[in-house]
Amino acid sequence: MSILTATDLTKQYSAEELPALDHANLSIEAGEFVAIVGPSGSGKSTLLHMLGGVDKPTSGTVHLYDTNVFQLNETQLAIFRRRQVGLIYQFYNLLPTLTVEENITLPADLDGQKVPEKEITELLAILGLSDKRTALPTTLSGGQQQRVAIGRALINHPAIVLADEPTGNLDQRNSQDIMDLLRAANTKRGQTLVVITHDPDIAAQADRVMTITDGKLTGGEPDGDH
Ligand code: ADP
Ligand code: ADP
Numbered sequence: 001m002s003i004l005t006a007t008d009l010t011k012q013y014s015a016e017e018l019p020a021l022d023h024a025n026l027s028i029e030a031g032e033f034v035a036i037v038g039p040s041g042s043g044k045s046t047l048l049h050m051l052g053g054v055d056k057p058t059s060g061t062v063h064l065y066d067t068n069v070f071q072l073n074e075t076q077l078a079i080f081r082r083r084q085v086g087l088i089y090q091f092y093n094l095l096p097t098l099t100v101e102e103n104i105t106l107p108a109d110l111d112g113q114k115v116p117e118k119e120i121t122e123l124l125a126i127l128g129l130s131d132k133r134t135a136l137p138t139t140l141s142g143g144q145q146q147r148v149a150i151g152r153a154l155i156n157h158p159a160i161v162l163a164d165e166p167t168g169n170l171d172q173r174n175s176q177d178i179m180d181l182l183r184a185a186n187t188k189r190g191q192t193l194v195v196i197t198h199d200p201d202i203a204a205q206a207d208r209v210m211t212i213t214d215g216k217l218t219g220g221e222p223d224g225d226h
Pocket of ligand 1: 043
């Protein structure tokens with residue numbers, strides 16, 4: 001069953017330039033782990049942002065199940081992003097004045113949801129951050145900061161987790177830890193995982209690899225064996 005579909009998704013940032021993304025068609029199955037690869041500047045982040053509802057396409061549609069994402073109004077779209085999408089970036093994007101716990105619970109807080117204490121404790125333990133609960137991001141290593149970002153992305157149990165080079169700033173050991181956490185969310189919690197990566201080892205772990213070259217997407221449709 002397809003969870004996320006994009007139809008003729010096109011993004012043109014300016015009239016003088018070629019589209020950053022050119023009529024991309026894709027369908028992602030619930031629970032699938034998809035890697036997106038391609039040269040720098042080929043449109044990978046642009047695609048990911050539109051799949052997560054954080055940037056609007058010039059034309060084309062994104063559907064999460066039956067929801068036509070860009071027909072939502074701004075308020076509905078903000079709720080959609082907080083509840084349905086977990087976003088992870090290369091440089092963590094944590095809020096520097098908030099503690100580890102506050103960063104992690106932010107999407108729930110913004111949503112007026114109180115995360116049960118037990119759930120926070122368990123998530124911190126899974127992330128290996130139990131002793132960092134009240135720490136500020138600047139006191140953490142890169143790998144620890146990325147684990148906070150994963151906690152924030154998972155706190156609302158989103159249907160899809162979108163990660164933009166989540167290990168791009170980390171050494172090999174930390175990279176594998178981060179991928180193990182994302183894989184656990186994917187396999188144990190059934191969350192659909194889309195990861196932009198330059199790392200062939202990570203792409204090799206995916207169920208499917210999509211490639212973007214000059215805004216043209218290939219591998220967007222499942223092979224039929226899902
Ligand atoms: P990738 O993630 O593959 O490196 P991007 O999606 O970031 O590629 O960028 C694709 C193209 O769109 C590039 O030419 C980039 O310069 C351009 N681009 C990306 N974001 C913006 C933006 N906010 N405004 C204008 N052009 C952009
Ligand atoms: P806005 O104020 O534009 O509606 P949001 O409420 O969607 O923004 O998000 C506020 C902050 O919370 C963002 O900086 C973002 O990093 C973080 N955030 C919100 N939702 C998520 C999510 N699902 N996964 C990760 N971070 C999120």
